[in-house]
Amino acid sequence: MSRLTICIVDYGVGNTHSVANALSFLDYKVKISQHSDIVRSADILILPGVGAFEVAISNLKSSGLQELLHELVIEKQKPILGICVGMQMMATYSEENGHHSGLNWIPGAVVKLDEKFGFPVPHVGWNTISPVIHEPLFTTAHNESHFYFDHSFYFKPDAQHHVAATVNYGPSITAAVQHENICGVQFHPEKSQTNGLKLFRSFVNGIQQYA
Amino acid sequence: MLKKRIIAVLPVYNGIVVQSIGFHKYLPVGKAEIAIEFLNAWGIDEIVVADITARKNQRVIQPGFIKQISKKCLVPLTVGGGITRLEDVHELIHSGADKVCVNNPVLTNPGLISEIARNYGDQCVVASIDIIRENNSLYVWDYTTKTRSTQSVAQVLQTAIQAGAGELLINSVHNDGKYTGYDTELFTEVCNQVTVPVLACGGARNAESMIQLLNATEVSAACAGNFFHFFEHSVTITKKEIAKHSDAIRIETAANYKQNEVDAYGRLIKKDDAVLEHLLYLKIEKEII
């Protein structure tokens, strides 16, 4: 059994326990922390997210985690998976409640779902995704795989080749992104039952080649 | 395609999941963590845990309780019961809850909803509104006083939306535990007035109730509390039945009951003897000399 350590970065605005439950189910060694030693020594990082962008990014900055993550993820290429707002923070900026700068790890903007298409906002519930880049997130998923979405804003990467999966909600919008050791998903794998568990497994197994 | 959700509501009374009948009679079912474990295994889309004795006992649903029961919950878990402060929400989200549900604050302190939405996003807040039909008119029901609210249904719906609620959980009080089917007109009324997802609860008897609800209204989810506890693989069988009438249902369990039929009550019908025999042994034709 794999004894990798996965650290769920706790920056005060995330459903950390839910993510931990799912990873524990898969028998991984999991820690929820914001302490630099623990974050540093983990093999894989998860950046969870349930919340508003503004509060999330400000918490990340004020806790000192922004610098630490930059060092570990950008300089040292540690594998990281961002979930929902955790993924959105990887963008250049977000339009939620104003204009707020993100981490700019994957250039692009976070914009509001357009109600003009007649699809209610927020986008809540189970929807099927279309994988574009199969490794490392979607080795076991396919076009009929459902994942749980719950968001009002979505990520528009500047470069198409960063889009790892799309979902149909009016137009086709980004469901997942990837850039080398950095992955992000708009949906919640920790809340997507078996498909979510499979995604975590696929990610952990596949991401290390990029590290 | 976004699917309609089938949601289990677990009312918790003094720490135990109960069946709710008319909002005043309760039958004990058992521990929340067991209910959650099996609802998950049966393919439920989402679970709502509502502590209905919290406000009466002047406390909030306990984070420790949520931590304990959420271990095997791999679908979104919405929790509610006596939430009055932002701090309550912070602890709950850090204990395994994914969304929070507020009922009384919709009527008495909608500012709390805005606060939660600002900090956790509107998708994290579900406004629960109890509606009662009396003399063929709809009224908002205040469960703390057990009377009709002075605010109208339209007012309360708009208050909840303006305050930033991401979804509305609408309970039809007069149908609770009656097994007469959903009050589809009530939910049509509500859907006409809002654009956020509406989760309908109250009166579900079996798959047929849900089929009627999803055909007649634009709700995003059909919720049930009681009947999911009544028979084996209840959620799986119910979903498979609904899927016959709609392709907006998610079926992803290994056991999917596609080869089984149900009766008028939503319970399994025996497979043909020939089918069962075929499963039992290989028929070997005897050579006739």
Added chain:
Amino acid sequence: MIYCKRCLYTDAHPLFLVLDDEGICSGCRVHEEKNTLDWSKRFEKLKSIVASYKNQSGTNYDCIVPVCGARDSYFIVHMVKYVLGLNPLLVTYNKHYNTAVGYRNLSNLKIKLDCDIMSLTVNPEKIKKITRATLRRFGSIYWHCIAGQTVYPVQMAVKLKIPLIIWGAHQGIDQVGMYSHLDEVEMTRKYRKEHDLMGYEAEDLINEEFDNITEDTVRPFIYPDDQEIENVGVRGIYLNNYIRWDSRSQHEAMILQYGYETAPQTRTFDTYNDVDCWNYSDVHDYIKLIKHGYGKVLDHATREIRLGHMTKEKGVELVNNYTQKKPENISLFTKWLGITENSFFYIVDQFRNSKFWERDKEFNWQLKQLPYGKESDSNWQVPESDYTDFTITAQGKSSDDADGYILIGKGSI
């Protein structure tokens, strides 16, 4: 503790109880249905369900009926075979703690009611290993019995492709009103795990270091996979949702009709329900008292009070009398299990519930309060007839040794 005004239960019941504004418990409220429902209509519903399960091709049984040498088995088989006209396959799990009476009853059942029966006897060394572990971990000597009784019928249904299993009474409905009879609740793995097995399924017992229990040890108790159950379309129904259940009357009818044998029990007045077991109304009931503050006699009295066969005062008298009776079969049990009596008491004491017990001045354990309430329900009609003792039938003769556990007996024929 909050007491029910009508019966003897409190809100500390292990299956959970809800008391309403009038001080009446959910069990009593659901029990009221016994006097308000149209039972002939309920029976018609039962007939229509089972009719659809009859095997038409003549190549298989119509249903599976789990039985043992007690517990309404005769009544259930009689109903299924002679009243509903079905062709049942009986299945029984060997609980090991078998009495001679129990084995005679089981033999008699097969013969007098003319049914085929499949039986599972797990090897005694495995059972002892498992029971040592369940006793140590959660203070139960009965886990293997309940696990076996509830899984074996499902395994047989799946293996033999007989989807319908017919059970007698659903304990949750019967005791605490967990469901209305109209809910027509069916068997679920969920209920089994939580309420029958105290949260522990077979796989949860695997523990190689301490208990020497491997997957092989618990294999007989492993529940069939969801897909196997789906494949066959297994359904377990309860007769008490369709028949007005009255265990005493039912047993007495079976005594008359088939010669069902009864025997005195150590810790209860009900001489019918558990005659097949050395431990149920003895060692196991002693443990129940330690853990839950009351014994089975209280369940039996509550049942009779609700049915109107007994006043609350009589129930209290019987509970007071029998709750204090010392168990007589502990040494038989400890010898069988391979532990000393001292270690048995030591282990069981770890599970003594301080909610119900405290030490007195002489450092002896005493119940903190009465396990039942003294108030009465003014709306409840007191039964006119006096309570009469349960029958003790003449003892039959079997060719097996009557002074120890009987593993496989011949019965009287």
